[in-house]
Amino acid sequence: MQIAIIGGGASGVLAAVALLRNATAADRIIQIEPAAIGAGIAYATTDERLLLNVRAYNMSAYADQPGHFVAWLDQAHPGNDADAFVPRSWYAVYLRETLAQAIAASAGQYQHLQTLVTDIVPRLHGAQLMLADGTAIAADEVILAIGHNTPANPLARWIPESTRIIPGYDWQRIATDMPADAPVVIIGTGLTMVDSVLMLLATGHRGSITAYSRRGHVPRSHVARATAPAPFSRADGGRPLSDLLRDFRRAVADAAAAGEPWQAVVDSLRPHTQGLWQQFGTTTQRRFVRHLRAYWDIHRHRIAPSVAAQLDRARQTGQLRIVTGRASAAQMVPDAITVTLRTSAGSEQLTAAYIINCTGPSTDYGELSAPLSVALRNRGLLNPDALRLGIATDVDARLLDRTGQTIPWLWTIGPLRKGLLWECIAIPDIRTEARVLAIEVLAAGAPTR
Ligand SMILES: Cc1cc2nc3c(=O)[nH]c(=O)nc-3n(C[C@H](O)[C@H](O)[C@H](O)COP(=O)(O)OP(=O)(O)OC[C@H]3O[C@@H](n4cnc5c(N)ncnc54)[C@H](O)[C@@H]3O)c2cc1C
Numbered sequence: 001m002q003i004a005i006i007g008g009g010a011s012g013v014l015a016a017v018a019l020l021r022n023a024t025a026a027d028r029i030i031q032i033e034p035a036a037i038g039a040g041i042a043y044a045t046t047d048e049r050l051l052l053n054v055r056a057y058n059m060s061a062y063a064d065q066p067g068h069f070v071a072w073l074d075q076a077h078p079g080n081d082a083d084a085f086v087p088r089s090w091y092a093v094y095l096r097e098t099l100a101q102a103i104a105a106s107a108g109q110y111q112h113l114q115t116l117v118t119d120i121v122p123r124l125h126g127a128q129l130m131l132a133d134g135t136a137i138a139a140d141e142v143i144l145a146i147g148h149n150t151p152a153n154p155l156a157r158w159i160p161e162s163t164r165i166i167p168g169y170d171w172q173r174i175a176t177d178m179p180a181d182a183p184v185v186i187i188g189t190g191l192t193m194v195d196s197v198l199m200l201l202a203t204g205h206r207g208s209i210t211a212y213s214r215r216g217h218v219p220r221s222h223v224a225r226a227t228a229p230a231p232f233s234r235a236d237g238g239r240p241l242s243d244l245l246r247d248f249r250r251a252v253a254d255a256a257a258a259g260e261p262w263q264a265v266v267d268s269l270r271p272h273t274q275g276l277w278q279q280f281g282t283t284t285q286r287r288f289v290r291h292l293r294a295y296w297d298i299h300r301h302r303i304a305p306s307v308a309a310q311l312d313r314a315r316q317t318g319q320l321r322i323v324t325g326r327a328s329a330a331q332m333v334p335d336a337i338t339v340t341l342r343t344s345a346g347s348e349q350l351t352a353a354y355i356i357n358c359t360g361p362s363t364d365y366g367e368l369s370a371p372l373s374v375a376l377r378n379r380g381l382l383n384p385d386a387l388r389l390g391i392a393t394d395v396d397a398r399l400l401d402r403t404g405q406t407i408p409w410l411w412t413i414g415p416l417r418k419g420l421l422w423e424c425i426a427i428p429d430i431r432t433e434a435r436v437l438a439i440e441v442l443a444a445g446a447p448t449r
Helices: 011-023 068-076 088-105 172-174 191-202 234-238 241-257 264-269 270-300 303-318 370-378 414-421 425-449
Strands: 002-006 028-032 109-111 119-120 127-133 136-140 142-146 165-167 184-187 208-213 320-333 337-345 345-352 352-357 398-400 406-412
Touching: 002 011, 002 136, 011 028, 011 088, 011 414, 011 425, 119 320, 119 370, 119 406, 142 425, 172 191, 184 191, 184 345, 191 208, 191 303, 208 345, 234 270, 241 264, 241 270, 264 270, 270 414, 303 320, 320 345, 406 414, 406 425, 414 425
Parallel strands: 002 028, 002 142, 028 109, 142 406, 165 352, 184 208, 184 352, 208 320
Antiparallel strands: 119 127, 127 136, 320 337, 337 345, 398 406
16 A cells, blocks of 8 residues: 655655554555644754653654663663753654654655645545646545644734744744844734744844733743642533633642642643533533633743743843733834734834744635645645544544545644634644544555455
């Protein structure tokens, strides 16, 4: 069977590793990825100052070998224990080496094609993949692992395009293009803002940094490992959100009384989150996204304590300011951009030599303009989920066509499944998805072998 994996970021690599583990000599895995394998958006940086947001012990590529990454770390970078937050660039190397080992140990074959997929043409069985280099390949099964999209420009109404607006993942430009005294405005106050501030501070930036978002929430810090009982599980997904919130707050208070941090209560929900989300149904999911998502994100997706300390220092010195507000106007002026913010106190005008767009990846597949997304949408193969958090899939990770029918040969993994799973973006979730996906994909192709 020929299996094509489109994308070679963390999700694509974990899918390839899981497939290779279960493949027979009749299986051939072709990974199509224009950039370096294992990098993707998260691990592409070579700057060792950008750290993983998850402790080493939870970053194994294998769900059934939890110590795999820590063992690799012992060999490759001794002196870092299981609780360490290590550089993200090391993780890309780990993924590549894990893939190389899986290739060597597998009965199946593996090939990397360094190009883009521009279209997928369905055939009687499987599909034909059209590649940017003008060639095409046939595949019996196709896995879409195209991950995160670049963030949409939040100032587009006023400034459709400007080299002064830099995407938050463009570490190279953030590290090299900013004059040290330039005032910088960051749109968004989440994890990418944190990375951008770290990058600026590390390169000796002296100018002011102002980050704004509608709620002004900043990711919270991890603390030492702790445990607490989960306040609810999947079965509670049918209860009103307000009840769950009340139970959650009570659990946090109980944990505090027992000397445990709130972080332990948040982490206790992890095994139940996907189930709860599915039990919610679309109406509750929509309410959750609208009212609680901003709180969930900063408490669930936390930062290393050393990173939180750097951020605090920058706020204390006054170099970094976090503002709650939304843009009501923006304008190009000589050598700068001005943004007018509507805030609770009225309005405030910010002037920036550069703006860093940290508003997070675009997830509305009904609107995205990447050539492959457009081509698949036009064919009715790729459709946004109801909340526009990712794409419409069935529970087995197969895409749904525009009539809602399962496409038997087209699968996905990772962030694209957020609408169905909610919790599917970090490695501990993706590796579990990969394991299940590999078994399903190989079984789907089995009768035709
Ligand atoms: C900045 C950041 C830090 C993170 N830190 C952590 C962490 O510490 N711990 C943790 O558990 N999780 C972390 N995550 C989450 C996580 O690991 C990511 O969600 C994960 O990288 C998702 O990988 P992906 O392969 O699905 O997507 P991506 O990383 O976006 O990779 C998708 C790949 O697909 C390729 N592609 C796209 N279109 C095509 C096409 N048409 N043809 C061929 N290839 C294509 C792209 O070139 C890209 O390489 C982080 C995420 C980010 C963004």
